[in-house]
Amino acid sequence: MAAYLSRLHHISLHVSNAEKIANALVRKFKFKLFATRVTDGSNQLAFRKGAAVFVVNEKPNQCSVRLDEEHHDITGKCFSDLYSGNGGKYNQYNSANFLYDVSPHHSVDTVSNVCFEVEDVERSSRALRHQGCTFLVPPTTVQDENGLVTYSVVKSIVGNVCHTLIDRSKYEGIFLPGFDVTEKDCSLPEEDMSCPITHFDHITYACPRKTTHQVMGWYEKLFGFQRFFIDSNEDVEEGLVIDQEGIGLRLTAMEYWKCSKAGIVLPSVEKKEPDCKFVIAESLPEQGRNQVDTFLAQHRAPGIQHIGLYTKNIVSTAHVLAEAGVQFFSPPPTYYTEVGKQQEIEEAGHSPQMLAQHGILLDADLHQDPLSQTASSENKRYLLQVFTKPIFAEDTFFLELIERRGATGFGEGNIRALWRSVQAYMENERGGSQEEGSPKTVKTAQC
Numbered sequence: 001m002a003a004y005l006s007r008l009h010h011i012s013l014h015v016s017n018a019e020k021i022a023n024a025l026v027r028k029f030k031f032k033l034f035a036t037r038v039t040d041g042s043n044q045l046a047f048r049k050g051a052a053v054f055v056v057n058e059k060p061n062q063c064s065v066r067l068d069e070e071h072h073d074i075t076g077k078c079f080s081d082l083y084s085g086n087g088g089k090y091n092q093y094n095s096a097n098f099l100y101d102v103s104p105h106h107s108v109d110t111v112s113n114v115c116f117e118v119e120d121v122e123r124s125s126r127a128l129r130h131q132g133c134t135f136l137v138p139p140t141t142v143q144d145e146n147g148l149v150t151y152s153v154v155k156s157i158v159g160n161v162c163h164t165l166i167d168r169s170k171y172e173g174i175f176l177p178g179f180d181v182t183e184k185d186c187s188l189p190e191e192d193m194s195c196p197i198t199h200f201d202h203i204t205y206a207c208p209r210k211t212t213h214q215v216m217g218w219y220e221k222l223f224g225f226q227r228f229f230i231d232s233n234e235d236v237e238e239g240l241v242i243d244q245e246g247i248g249l250r251l252t253a254m255e256y257w258k259c260s261k262a263g264i265v266l267p268s269v270e271k272k273e274p275d276c277k278f279v280i281a282e283s284l285p286e287q288g289r290n291q292v293d294t295f296l297a298q299h300r301a302p303g304i305q306h307i308g309l310y311t312k313n314i315v316s317t318a319h320v321l322a323e324a325g326v327q328f329f330s331p332p333p334t335y336y337t338e339v340g341k342q343q344e345i346e347e348a349g350h351s352p353q354m355l356a357q358h359g360i361l362l363d364a365d366l367h368q369d370p371l372s373q374t375a376s377s378e379n380k381r382y383l384l385q386v387f388t389k390p391i392f393a394e395d396t397f398f399l400e401l402i403e404r405r406g407a408t409g410f411g412e413g414n415i416r417a418l419w420r421s422v423q424a425y426m427e428n429e430r431g432g433s434q435e436e437g438s439p440k441t442v443k444t445a446q447c
Helices: 018-028 092-097 121-130 212-223 291-299 314-323 333-337 340-347 350-359 371-374 410-431
Strands: 005-015 032-038 043-049 051-058 110-118 135-144 147-155 162-167 197-206 226-228 240-244 249-256 277-283 302-310 361-365 382-387 396-406
Touching: 005 018, 005 162, 005 197, 018 032, 018 043, 018 051, 032 051, 051 197, 110 302, 121 135, 121 147, 121 162, 197 291, 197 396, 212 226, 212 277, 240 410, 249 410, 277 291, 291 302, 314 350, 314 382, 314 396, 333 340, 333 350, 340 350, 340 361, 361 410, 382 410
Parallel strands: 005 051, 110 162, 197 277, 302 396
Antiparallel strands: 005 110, 032 043, 043 051, 135 147, 147 162, 197 302, 226 249, 240 249, 249 277, 361 382, 382 396
16 A cells, blocks of 8 residues: 555535534534634634544635536546646645645535545655655645644545545644634543534445446555445445345445554544444446436535444434434335334334434344344344435535444445435435436525
């Protein structure tokens, strides 16, 4: 691999209205604003919930660029002229406005930067450039009274997604130089027991058909990611295929190789720090247009479709968020009455009625240890999940709540029901009548 990643630092959003997204993150999703950077050209706001950190970047101006659907290639070549860092050249305007990031000048709100800490930015950048990577910002050092930070920004193979590589080993501040910390004592935030979101669990890309292997190969070669099997019966080449009831999806997951010298870890308050998986979703041609195609059309490029937020108590968290105005996708009503599902839920110590209230799904881990099959319900491994409705004006980016009780995968039964719930929302509530690539005429659930 070319770059040794040490931890996931933050995820960046580029939006046209930072105040609206800030209100959603604080009031609805219970994140805390803890650092800000305000300049004449842009606003940058950092929000934290546990170890999950979002940086919201407000675009300095609206961009009228519209991209044709035919340009949905995985390399994001249609963005080459929109990024002023073309060919690795440094652009002062982008860097000055968005420290640790660049402005994608994207035509809709987007989640476009996943920032990783590395031990040596210079070495990593040289190795990545040798492998042919395009750098939007070369190695750059910034500092304040708390020390210095070096970073660079590399363009990924997925649409407008880029990765900031950052070395903060010589920095003792709470966040990053250039930001004004608004919450001085937030290095170890007190856990919110009613809404215990602790970290990012996974990131899901929506990609064009037949590009999964190209994406996986890029991350494996450059950052050491390897295949993570979502289901025990998953085909090595095909991934997990959901091809039923009008839904045609291919899902493939990858994670950082745990046996390598360095792995992705998160600054979790837990002693055992978890990893963050990446999931690639693409549509199948036989079943017609689905939510991945909708994302590609409305986002106008491949990109980050949703992010999983890990919570220690999904029932309490979903209740708190729903009370605050967050809307969740609901699975088909028959999900909770499927043969064996009610028993499965009750054996895990949950009430089907309670889970159904917010559309929470439960899937038992089929890879149980033999000794645990006859153990108490507390020892059985299972997984709970629920999707929120989109948080941007377009049907693009949304969040997921996920609680793991010993299960490390994603739960095939959950996956099918989750994606069916998204499909039903887009077909029934949207009518499925909009032409691909056309602007939306009806707003989604507002956050």
